[in-house]
Amino acid sequence: MKNKKPIGLKIINWESTETVSFQRQHFALYAILLVFLMIYLLRLWHLQVLEGSSYRFQSENNRIRIEEISSSRGIIFDRAGVPIVENRPAYHLVIIREDIRDLDGTLRELARLCERNPDDFFAIVEANRTTPKFMPLRIASDLDRDCLARIEAQRIRLPGVVIQLEPKREYKWNGTAAHLVGYLSEITEAELRSEKYQGYYPGEDIGKVGVESAFEQYLHGKRGGRQVEVDAVGRRIRLLDEVLPISGRNLWLTLDMDLQRTAELLLEGKTGAIVAVDPRDGSVLAFACNPTFDQEKFIRGLKKDDWNALTKDPSHPLLNRGSGAAYPPGSTYKAFVAIGALKDGAITSTSTFSCPGYLQYGDRRYRCWRDAGHGGVDVERAIIQSCDVFFYNTGLKLGVDKIAQYANMFGLGERTGIGLYGEHPGLIPTSWWKKQATGVPWQRGETISISIGQGFDLVTPLQMAMGYAAVGNNGKLWYPYVVKRIEGSTGDEIAEIKPRLKRSIPIEQRYFDIVKKGLTGVVESAGGTAHAIRDPAYQTAGKTGTAQVVHVAQGANRKLLEKLTKAKDKDHAWFVGYAPAGDPQICVAAIVEHGGHGASMAAPLVQKVIQAHLKGKTEK
Template sequence: MIEFSKNSDRELIKQRLVGASICILLVFAILFLRLVYLQIIKGEEYRLLSEKNAVRLKSIKSSRGLIFDRNNRLLVDNRPSFNLKIVLEDAGDVEKTVKKLAELIRIPLQELMDTIDRAGKGSFYKAVTLKDDISREQLAIVESHKFDLPGIHIDIEPTRHYIHKKTAAHLLGYLGQVNSTELRSGKYPDIKTGDSIGRYGIEKSFEKYLQGKRGGRQIEVDANGRTIKILKTVEPIAGLDLNLTLDLDLQKTAEKLFDNRDGAVVAIDPNNGDILVMASNPSFDQNDFIGGISTKNWETLISNPGKPMTNKAIQAEYPPASTYKIITSFAALEEKHIDSHSTVYCPGFLKYGNRRYRCWNKHGHGEMNVIKALTQSCDVFFYQAGDKAGVDTLAQYAKGCGLGKKTGIMLDNERKGLVPTSAWKKKRYNEAWQGGETLSIAIGQGFNLVTPLQMAVFMAAVGNGGTLYRPIIVKTIEDSHGSIIKKIDPEITGSLPASSETLDIVRKGLLNVVQGDRGTARGIRLTGIEIAGKTGTAQVFSIKKGEKIDPEKLRYNLRDHAWFIAYAPAEKPVIAVSVIIEHGEHGSSSAAPVAGALIEQYIQTLSQKETVME
């Protein structure tokens, strides 16, 4: 019995040893076969992938140039933006990874997948931006789940920051993502997919200066695309800084003075063309465009009847109304149809053919010469002066004053307005010019169209003695060390078609508009500052003959626009202003106070600076 038990134990041990040996052989066989598969069958493929995974070239976005006002106050800078990206090569099952990401940070899966689809197959090894400027909460979630999100990483990049929300928005502009067509055009050699470029205003016009040069970094990564070691870095070069001619304090005052009304204000230095103020209302917040504006915000902007996306200073065209009487004065005086002593009696209307053309003062102004007519804005005087000159002569002088063409400001989409002629009407409507139409043109109504910027440039020339300057918005372009790369000097574009004698006569009338006892803008008189200006009321709705309508009961959008253009001090001006308040009705009560407040603030500021320097 004992011998039998010993034999059984030996047999059992032998069987176990054989089983263990077989298992060990099987394991080694599997390992050997796997090694053969990896080294021989898939060896070349994995060798290439390993090399690609080991070292990556990562582009480093440059900081965009800063923008300052004329007093070196910062208007636009850059802030850090946390941008969510994916490298498809490292993401494994892309849809599974992105689905997990979408659930974590609460962004629609389809939105993320659409972004990847737009990037195309060529982006398999490149970082694709899924979402710019994610919140800090989203950042924390992604970082805490980074081991569950292969191929997903966060890049910290500089993004635009508009410090003074809505202030000078139309002038400064905003950014938008570059599209595939623009990338293929070759215009943006240093721009990559997902980058932003200037879309509007100064950001667009000075793109080549503001956009810096990318840097790069050579990094070693693991299989999931996570950085192991930085091998080499080439630092990016920041964009150039812009020093504007804009006065921030004056700009803010102009925008505040709109008081929820629509319109535009332009202030300019008559001695060099520097733009001190360019305001358009309603405005918008450029920060809303960073990372892509939401559909809701965009629809709100484009559905606003006030047209906040239009820079009304250069893109909106209005009848110049009675401000045009300055040009009618030039034409009539220069062509010797009138002189400073010529008079016309105004009974409150002018009978022309079988129609009566009314004066704004239905009781009449009495005996008028050109100085009194400008002071009191007598329509009857200028009906007759314009009729003597004729439409084509009026057009000649208007064009000589810079109307009917672009001012040349370095901003896109400037409109040129309209200076009508008899030939223009024949071509446009196939109709002959009518004498009554000349009367409307002579007082700035009819087909006439101008921009607020054109009128500011024109009024600046009247104030400085006749020199037309190209308006300037950027004074100098500098690098990050303060070295001037480019300086933009004043540029004379022409001179007014008026002799010094004619200018003296007209300037007396404009001075009396504010300083005279019967001037239409006498209500904005300032102590110690003489202002010369001209009011205007641009007709929006034409009242039929014999029809009586209470202006207070007229719908808002049918009410007249209010104009005022001015320069000051009258003898040696340092500022010229153009103001239009849409549907403001009367230039004297609506637009003139805005100009008066800006003139007072600017001249007082200059006086304070001079006192400090002394």
């Protein structure tokens, strides 16, 4: 019986199995438990009983504060190191309500000292009723010197009033290159929550457009702060700890400030844009838009009325006319049609079309700009004299989709990739696009219009500058860029930004030579449409353009019409050119809205910018 186990059943008892071997470790765990129990109880006894009353006092007079130290934003220089955007100190009026015994009286006194309406201050305090009373509350920003002096003199009588120093943006050349540089404005609540602005605080300024926005992550530094102990009236007794702010990185632009000023002066009184790029690397040398806007106004805090006035202004000062607006290219488009037709074999360098002053197509008569006609012209002369009829015929032979294909090669109809907010892609129509967009198939007559850059065609001045640069440099289409160097605020870490080639255009050199000869003839040969701007010091190449705003009815007397049309119905004047023609160092596109003829209005602007660049360099 003793040795018999019950059949089919087995009792397992832990004491008889291997668990026993764990006993030592078991006691080790109990020991750990006991050690931590003792340490923690002693620590709590120390904190809560021995030093409890001191902590109780601290908790009732919680006098440890976090004060922020603003960081300064990176400085923006031009290509030669001239500062365009800097920082200046701004003084803000801040109150800590917990430390103020008579809040109403203090606010009234402050309003008197600042010469402001006390109700404004009451409204701010009321709006922040729920924020903790120990938190600093800014009630007035960017005090002027007199007001600052008056408050400083009275500070001793005003407990809980603090003057906060903060670096503020200063646009040294207010309004200059404003569309490219951009402006700042206070971060919104939605932006604060977004992933892009992690680590930002309410009340901080962020770049809204232009370089200020595109390079926000570099320009924006990191705010610091200090932990301080303050007394009952909020005066600092002791600095407990401090974290220094980190300044933002400085940017060096590719802009040449002298050239930029020249371009802006040329645009004065006109509406339009001048964009100058270096055809050798795609760097932007000048980027002028007119009308421009007051960047400082955004810093001082734009009032609602100011904003409304800016956005409702019929001249649209906030519009970036250099890359954010698109216009029909007019005759400046012909260079691309010509090179495409040569490459495609639709024409050769010797093909001629005769121009009687119009092209009869179906029952419509498409007119050349010169009523008398140009006679028989080849492609070179057609460019020099801007013969419309030659390009009507060429366009019809090439077809809409081929024209678009070659225009696209030169970067038209797509964003250039300059990386600035709100770039317009322009529009180069194809038969597919028209069917998609309007539901109506492409009409061959429309090909005639787009061959001379009218109709649906839309381009930005920046696209034109890059496209002509690619013609001038024999097929290298660059990405335009504006920032050439990013450096740490102490100048220790420097990142140079390299030019980037967008594509090498697969067109043979001989076709480039033919078109470039024509473009040079526009300025250099006696019959050229822009011969008047010739500068004997160097050869200039380019193309005039006059983009129709209002359709001219058939058979109308053009001379009379020009006299009668109102300013807003006048044509846009274009000129795009580069120089020296043989080895281009600068390519400039200019548009003057409702400026009339490209030759008389836009071409002189371009030549003056080229002169300033080429001659300015030899002088230096």
